[in-house]
Amino acid sequence: MRIGLIGTGRIGTFHAGVLSRHPEVGALVVTDADPGRAAKVAELTGATAAPSVDGLFAGGLDAVVIASATSSHAGLIARAARAGLPAFCEKPIALDLPGTLGALRAVEEAGTQLQLGFMRRFDAGYRAARAVVHSGRIGRLHTVRAITSDPAPPPAAYLPLSGGLYRDCLVHDFDILRWVTGREVTEVYATGSDGGPGMFREAGDVGTAAALLTLDDGTLATATATRCNGAGYDVRMELAGERDQIAVGLADRTPITSTEPLGPPPPDKPWPGFLERFAPAYEAELDAFVRLARGELANPCDGHEALRALRVAEACELSRRERRPVRLDEVPSAL
Numbered sequence: 001m002r003i004g005l006i007g008t009g010r011i012g013t014f015h016a017g018v019l020s021r022h023p024e025v026g027a028l029v030v031t032d033a034d035p036g037r038a039a040k041v042a043e044l045t046g047a048t049a050a051p052s053v054d055g056l057f058a059g060g061l062d063a064v065v066i067a068s069a070t071s072s073h074a075g076l077i078a079r080a081a082r083a084g085l086p087a088f089c090e091k092p093i094a095l096d097l098p099g100t101l102g103a104l105r106a107v108e109e110a111g112t113q114l115q116l117g118f119m120r121r122f123d124a125g126y127r128a129a130r131a132v133v134h135s136g137r138i139g140r141l142h143t144v145r146a147i148t149s150d151p152a153p154p155p156a157a158y159l160p161l162s163g164g165l166y167r168d169c170l171v172h173d174f175d176i177l178r179w180v181t182g183r184e185v186t187e188v189y190a191t192g193s194d195g196g197p198g199m200f201r202e203a204g205d206v207g208t209a210a211a212l213l214t215l216d217d218g219t220l221a222t223a224t225a226t227r228c229n230g231a232g233y234d235v236r237m238e239l240a241g242e243r244d245q246i247a248v249g250l251a252d253r254t255p256i257t258s259t260e261p262l263g264p265p266p267p268d269k270p271w272p273g274f275l276e277r278f279a280p281a282y283e284a285e286l287d288a289f290v291r292l293a294r295g296e297l298a299n300p301c302d303g304h305e306a307l308r309a310l311r312v313a314e315a316c317e318l319s320r321r322e323r324r325p326v327r328l329d330e331v332p333s334a335l
Helices: 010-021 035-045 053-057 070-082 097-110 124-135 156-162 165-181 274-293 303-322
Strands: 002-006 027-031 063-066 087-090 114-117 141-149 185-193 208-215 220-226 234-241 245-248
Touching (some): 002 053, 010 027, 010 035, 053 070, 063 274, 070 156, 087 274, 097 114, 097 303, 114 274, 114 303, 124 165, 124 234, 141 165, 165 185, 165 208, 165 234, 185 303, 208 303, 234 274
Parallel strands (some): 002 027, 063 087, 087 114, 141 220
Antiparallel strands (some): 141 234, 185 208, 208 220, 234 245
8 A cells, every 4th residue: 555644743753653564555655844854754764755745645645644733634634535535634623613524524525534543442441441331341330530631731832723622632531431431422511720831821721621521321421631740641531330440541650659558659650641651552543544445444433523522622612611511412513
């Protein structure tokens, strides 16, 4: 296969390494808004650097991987669809519902495939949790607690372009909550704090957020996130049922210290970031995309899954602004 990769920043560089090693990828073509950066990644991975997106699409591709700036995602998804190419895109499709729906419409009209990069669906812990919940082993699920904590804030220039903490960060929790439980969110009540560095207030964003989510079977879930967790990168989920409870992400690298006299010791090497924590999951999702593009696998996470997670994030933003519970049916699902 000949795959084109658009975007060679941190995650794009990681994807280039994975794709260059994949046995079914015979040729990899990369491009970036910074041609010098694309050239360096091409040299490191044995790929070919295209001078522009136009040049990349002119190269006779079998599939496209989109890891560029968020603002370019919807347009590139539509372009891949018009070219008849299956596409993998890092989340989000767009930062708003009209952009998301427009890109999805382009894919549907072209009859192509779009896989979204919600990598937690490919993490061994989350996959095991889904199997346990669906097996009924823990009994009726009544409570879920999801945590996403970044070790340090992103650059200040990133915040106004990110879509905010709910759309940029907690959207992963909203997606994996739906996937693990098999249920839909019906109502949210969300709040946030702009304490900490002043750049959050300047961007109209929050550095810490919490949401109470009600699922369609009455299960209650909390989802919290922060940009300022100095202990390390912490992503976990706890699921409590009437017979048992289980935890995802609780291991010897989880950046948390017990105060109990007989508790486990502090982590020796806490997770420093998302690439280290989820490296195997990122590799697995790209392998799934290659198999999808070859017609060997059904789509494990299509664009409509991203739309459903985005609608939860939009409801949370509305709840935070208006300081009230928001039902999901208040958020449009179509134009």
